[in-house]
Amino acid sequence: MAFLDNSGDIILDAVLTDLGRQKMAAGTFKIAKYAFGDDEIDYGLYNKNHPSGAAYYDLEILQTPSFEAFVYSGAGINYGLASFTNTNLLYLPSLKQNEKIKTAVLMTNSLYYLGVNQETVTALQSGLGNKQKVLENNNTAGYAIVVESGLDTTDLVGDASNRSSYIVANNLLDSTYSVFFDNRFLANVLSPTAQSVFKNTSTGADATNLILSTTTATSRATGMDNYSVSSARGVNDLVYYVTNGTGVATSVSAIAGPRGSATAASFKVVTGLDASTTGTTDAKYTRYGKTGQDLGFSDGYTYDYIDTTVLIVGATTNATYMATVRITRRAS
Amino acid sequence: MPVINYETLNTNTDLTTTRTLLHESIPLTGAIISGTYGTEGSEENIKNYTHGMFQSVYDYPYLSSSANHIFDITMGYHASSPFSGSSSTQNAKKINLYNEFAQVLLGYTASTNTVEIFESDLNFGDNNSQMKSCYFLSFARLLTKDQVKKGTFAITLNTGSWVVDNVGQPTWPAGPNTIYTDASASEIAGTNNKGNAGEYGVLYRNNGDGTYGDGSAVGVGVVFYQAGIVVLSSSIFDGRTTGGTTYPLNTFYRKHSNGFLQGVSGAFTGSTISASCDALRHRIANISYNNTTELNSTIYFCRAPANKFNYSYNPTYTTGSKMVVKTIASDTPVAYITTIGLYNSSNELMAIAKLSEPLKKDPTNELTLRVRLDY
Numbered sequence A: 001m002a003f004l005d006n007s008g009d010i011i012l013d014a015v016l017t018d019l020g021r022q023k024m025a026a027g028t029f030k031i032a033k034y035a036f037g038d039d040e041i042d043y044g045l046y047n048k049n050h051p052s053g054a055a056y057y058d059l060e061i062l063q064t065p066s067f068e069a070f071v072y073s074g075a076g077i078n079y080g081l082a083s084f085t086n087t088n089l090l091y092l093p094s095l096k097q098n099e100k101i102k103t104a105v106l107m108t109n110s111l112y113y114l115g116v117n118q119e120t121v122t123a124l125q126s127g128l129g130n131k132q133k134v135l136e137n138n139n140t141a142g143y144a145i146v147v148e149s150g151l152d153t154t155d156l157v158g159d160a161s162n163r164s165s166y167i168v169a170n171n172l173l174d175s176t177y178s179v180f181f182d183n184r185f186l187a188n189v190l191s192p193t194a195q196s197v198f199k200n201t202s203t204g205a206d207a208t209n210l211i212l213s214t215t216t217a218t219s220r221a222t223g224m225d226n227y228s229v230s231s232a233r234g235v236n237d238l239v240y241y242v243t244n245g246t247g248v249a250t251s252v253s254a255i256a257g258p259r260g261s262a263t264a265a266s267f268k269v270v271t272g273l274d275a276s277t278t279g280t281t282d283a284k285y286t287r288y289g290k291t292g293q294d295l296g297f298s299d300g301y302t303y304d305y306i307d308t309t310v311l312i313v314g315a316t317t318n319a320t321y322m323a324t325v326r327i328t329r330r331a332s
Numbered sequence B: 001m002p003v004i005n006y007e008t009l010n011t012n013t014d015l016t017t018t019r020t021l022l023h024e025s026i027p028l029t030g031a032i033i034s035g036t037y038g039t040e041g042s043e044e045n046i047k048n049y050t051h052g053m054f055q056s057v058y059d060y061p062y063l064s065s066s067a068n069h070i071f072d073i074t075m076g077y078h079a080s081s082p083f084s085g086s087s088s089t090q091n092a093k094k095i096n097l098y099n100e101f102a103q104v105l106l107g108y109t110a111s112t113n114t115v116e117i118f119e120s121d122l123n124f125g126d127n128n129s130q131m132k133s134c135y136f137l138s139f140a141r142l143l144t145k146d147q148v149k150k151g152t153f154a155i156t157l158n159t160g161s162w163v164v165d166n167v168g169q170p171t172w173p174a175g176p177n178t179i180y181t182d183a184s185a186s187e188i189a190g191t192n193n194k195g196n197a198g199e200y201g202v203l204y205r206n207n208g209d210g211t212y213g214d215g216s217a218v219g220v221g222v223v224f225y226q227a228g229i230v231v232l233s234s235s236i237f238d239g240r241t242t243g244g245t246t247y248p249l250n251t252f253y254r255k256h257s258n259g260f261l262q263g264v265s266g267a268f269t270g271s272t273i274s275a276s277c278d279a280l281r282h283r284i285a286n287i288s289y290n291n292t293t294e295l296n297s298t299i300y301f302c303r304a305p306a307n308k309f310n311y312s313y314n315p316t317y318t319t320g321s322k323m324v325v326k327t328i329a330s331d332t333p334v335a336y337i338t339t340i341g342l343y344n345s346s347n348e349l350m351a352i353a354k355l356s357e358p359l360k361k362d363p364t365n366e367l368t369l370r371v372r373l374d375y
Helices: A019-027 A118-128 A160-168 A283-288 B091-105 B234-238 B264-270 B273-281
Strands: A012-016 A033-035 A094-098 A112-115 A134-135 A145-149 A176-182 A186-194 A212-215 A227-233 A233-236 A261-271 A290-292 A303-314 A320-330 B017-030 B046-048 B057-058 B068-079 B133-139 B152-156 B162-164 B170-172 B175-181 B200-206 B222-223 B229-233 B238-244 B245-248 B253-255 B261-262 B284-304 B333-344 B349-361 B367-374
Touching: A012 A019, A012 B367, A033 A261, A033 B284, A094 A233, A094 A320, A112 A118, A118 A134, A118 A320, A134 A261, A145 A233, A145 A303, A145 A320, A145 B261, A145 B264, A160 A261, A186 A227, A212 A227, A227 A261, A233 B170, A261 A303, A283 A290, B017 B238, B057 B273, B068 B091, B068 B273, B091 B133, B091 B229, B091 B273, B133 B152, B133 B273, B229 B234, B234 B264, B253 B264, B253 B273, B261 B264, B284 B333, B333 B367, B349 B367
Parallel strands: A112 A134, A112 A320
Antiparallel strands: A012 B349, A033 B333, A094 A145, A145 A261, A176 A227, A176 A303, A186 A212, A186 A261, A233 A261, A290 A303, A303 A320, B017 B284, B046 B057, B057 B068, B068 B133, B133 B229, B152 B175, B152 B284, B162 B170, B175 B200, B200 B222, B222 B229, B238 B245, B253 B261, B284 B367, B333 B349
16 A cells, blocks of 8 residues: 655545445445554654654654555554543553463463374473473363563562552553454363462462463454454452562563563364364364474474464453464374 | 454434535547547447447547447437338337437336437427437446536537548548537526436537527437436438528538448438448547536544543553653653544444544544545
8 A cells, every 4th residue: 555645734545444345235334433543653753852842752753654544454453542541641551471480381482382182282292392382272270371461660669559559540450351362263262260369479489370261252243354252350460579588579470560460361272173193184274274294393293283363452451462372283 | 453442433423424526527539539549440449249239439449458438329210200211221220229218218108108209408298399310329437427417518510511522532521510518407407307317408509609509499419417328319410501591411421431422311221320320420529528426425523532542552652561652650641643443333344544644642632533435
C-alpha cells in the first residue's frame, strides 16, 4: 500500500475490508463498534528533551506517513489506543514470560515444544536435554507457559506497597487473562485454579504453586479466523522485594518492579494430532506443518510438527504476550 | 491480534446516512467513433457481430484488453413504418430491434397490449410526432454510471450530403454540422417519465442563437436518462428546410467499397443494419454528456472523548513499563491516532479508515472523526 498524501488537509481514507465485503454479500454487514489504532507510531521518537520546547516533542511523530488502508481484515489495528481514567499514570504493566519458577516451561529457540503423547514427550525431553523444555499434552501436573503482569522497572521497588499504589489502586491488575488459540490444533487451555499461589518466601525462595485445570473456550468473539479464547485466572503475584536474607525477588519473578498477577497456560491438542508412531499421521501435519522432520536431536527419530501462535492478553491492561507453540508428534 | 478497547456506536447519535450525486463530463470525439483506428470498413475499434443486429464502439481496438466499451449502435423501424416491407434488407430484424427498444423503454399500450411507438415530444400518448424509424445509441454502463444527467446531452451530426470529388469518389460528407441537445430538460422540468425505463427528454436542434428546434415542441429524438439510450429519428437525415428552402440529403450512405451512394430511406430499406450504423457513425462529429453516480453514504461519527483513548497499547509506548511520553506522573498523557477500525458485534473488522497524518489525542481535547462509507 502506498502512503497517503500528507501535504495538505487531513484525509481520511476508508475502505471495506475483505471480511466486510463478504458480510455485505451475505447480508450480515452491520457496524456496532469502533476502535482507534496507532500502529505506525514509534513513540520512541517522542523527544521530551527537544531544545525548542514542548511544541517540538512530537514533531517527528506528527510527520509519520500513514499507509493507505489495508483491506485485509487481519491487518487492521494490532494494539490500539487505551483508555484509563487516571491521567497521572506513569507506568503501564507489561507481560513477561517467567522461566524461573519450578513449573515454568522453558523456551527453546523462541518457541515452546508441546509433545502430543507420552512417547513424544519422552523423546523431546531426551532430545532437548531438559524435561522443563517440554509441555505435555493435557497434563495438569506438567510444565506450563508462565506469564507475569507487572511494572518491569527498577525505578520502583517490588514491594506490597508499590503493588497496591501503582497497580491495584490504578485498576491495572489483570485478575483474568484471555488466552487466544487456534482451534484447529488446540482443543483446551489448562490454566490455574483458585488454589494456585504465586509468591516467594520472606527469604526469597520460590513458594509458587500453580495448579492447572482444564478450561473450555468461551463464546466470546475473537475477531480472528479459527481462533477461540479461554479465560485464564490471574493469580495474585505476591513475589515481593526480599528484606530478610540474601535472596532476591527476581530469582522467582521475571518482573523487576511491582508485580500484579501471573497466569499459566498449557494445552490439550485436538483429537487426531496425538496419534502415536503406530497410528495415522493427521492430515493437518501435512497441510499446516511439516512431517518426518529431523529436529537435530541426533536421536534417530523423526517428528511431525505444527507451529501455532498463542496470545495471552491481560483482560484489564490489554498487555499482550505472544508465544509460538510447536505441536510435536514423534513420527518414527 | 485482538483489539480490546472498543467503543460502542450509538445508532441514534453516531450514525447518519446521506445521498450525493456525482457528475462526470463524458466527451466523445467523432474521431474515436470513426477514423482513428483504421479506415472505413476495417476499423479496429468497431466490433460487428455475425448476427448483424448491432455494432459496438470501443475507445481502442477491441481485441486489446485496454479497450473500453463506449456504446452500441443499431437501428430499426416499426412494422407500420413506410420502410417496412418484405423486400427490405433484414426487415424482420429491424422490426424486432425497434420493438425490443420500444417495449423495454416505453412498454405496451394498455388497451391493445401492443408495443408503444417512440414520439419526439413530451406529450406521449397523443400519437403525434411518432418516430417509426430510428437509430439507437445504447451507452455502456461504464460511462453512463447511474444515469445521464438531464439537460447535458448533446450530439453533433453532419447532416449534409457526401461530396463527390473531381475523380468521382465521395469524400467526407459536407456540412452543416448540427448540434442536437436536450438542453431544455432539467431535474425539475422538460422530461417525461412514461414507460418502464425511467425518464426521457427530447432532443432539439440547437440553432446556435440560444433557440432550439423549429419553435414547435417537436424534436428529432429522445434521451432515456436512466437507461442511457438515445433514440434518433431517421428524419434528421431527410434534409433540412431553412428559410423556406429545402436542402435534400440525397447521399446519406456511401458504400465504402465502390462509392455507392444512397439516401437515408435507401439505407433503411436496402442496407444491412451494420452498414447503416457505419453511415451514422461517420456523421457523428461529437457526443458529450454528464453522467451521474448516486452515492449513498453512511457516516459513522467515531468519538474520542476527553477522558478516553489517551494512552496506547503500542509496544513502543513504554520502556521498562514506563511511558516514554511522560517524565513525571503529572505530565499529560498523549497518544496519536492513525487508524479507525469499524467492527461488528463479533469484533470482526468490517471497515478501516486511515488518517493521512497522526492526530494527537490527550485529555485536553475531544475528537470526532467522521468515517464515510459509500455504497
